[in-house]
Amino acid sequence: MADDRSETDRHLMQWLRDAHAMERQAETMLTGMESRIEHYPHLRKRIAQHLKETQHQSQRLEEAIGRRGGSASAVKDTVASLTTMAQGLLGSMAGDEVVKGLLAGYTFEHYEIGSYRILIAAAAALGDIETTRILRENLREEEDMAQWLSSNIDPLTAEYLERQDQGSARAKR
Ligand code: MG
Ligand code: FE
Secondary structure (H helix, E strand, C coil), rough: HHHHHHHHHHHHHHHHHHHHHHHHHHHHHHHHHHCCCCCCCHHHHHHHHHHHHHHHHHHHHHHHHCCCCCCCHHHHCCCHHHHHHHHHHHCCCCCCCHHHHHHHHHHHHHHHHHHHHHHHHHHHHHHHHHHHHHHHHHHHHHHHHHHHHHHHHHHHHHHHHHHHCCCCCCCCC
């Protein structure tokens, strides 16, 4: 049974590293969106807030990795499938850039929620209370962001369409 325990340890470490790569990807996406959005200040402000939260999430993960005996320098993996998804959805060349951004954000937050729920289950299985605690902090921020996007995706899409109908140059982003 000692083998089972170390297998779970290895899984938790790998998943913490995956989550760290995910947060680095999130930071890149959010930085790009924050700098490009001009005419949707409400959205831009929420993105700026979540960018700060995302940077803290990366730090919490680095601390958890270190506390569990992993090295922060080994945290370089990229999640290729996520990068591809984000690039495909981001569509900064598209005329409906803000809508593509909402879709990418909504999708990404739910991916993060799933990732943290899995991580929390693994950390709890090992009885690692501190790691479980920081993962719950990250999860709550993702749920709040997902909820915000859920509440704002309809009005923002309507706003985009209305501006587009009026031929406004303020529609795109
Ligand atoms: Mg995050
Ligand atoms: Fe997030």
